[in-house]
Amino acid sequence: MKEIQELNDYVNQYYKCDRTNGEELLLLQQKISGLLYYFETVRSQQHDAFECKVFELVQEGQSVARAVNEAHVTYPLMYKLRRIMDAGYRIVDAIRTNISYLKSEMNNIKR
Numbered sequence: 001m002k003e004i005q006e007l008n009d010y011v012n013q014y015y016k017c018d019r020t021n022g023e024e025l026l027l028l029q030q031k032i033s034g035l036l037y038y039f040e041t042v043r044s045q046q047h048d049a050f051e052c053k054v055f056e057l058v059q060e061g062q063s064v065a066r067a068v069n070e071a072h073v074t075y076p077l078m079y080k081l082r083r084i085m086d087a088g089y090r091i092v093d094a095i096r097t098n099i100s101y102l103k104s105e106m107n108n109i110k111r
Helices: 002-016 023-059 064-075 076-111
Strands: none
Touching: 002 023, 002 064, 002 076, 023 064, 023 076
């Protein structure tokens, strides 16, 4: 999925960027947030398909635990997106905190 690589590239840019450059941080926050929104829609679709698969397998007589395990094998992207998105949201929070700190410092300088 090319969007996952794109997110990875933005995260790497964040780790290499100048933390005092508010414009760059804001741009990265916007890019990462946009990708996370896109991933929410993909994950939602994957989750629906995952749940349908579990239901189908349980209807066929499998235990719920077995059905869930098979659904995880059938839809590995759902788990992968969940993990990537959790980390992405933490990065956005870190960027937001850094921008807030920069704003606070600018206000202190003006006083």
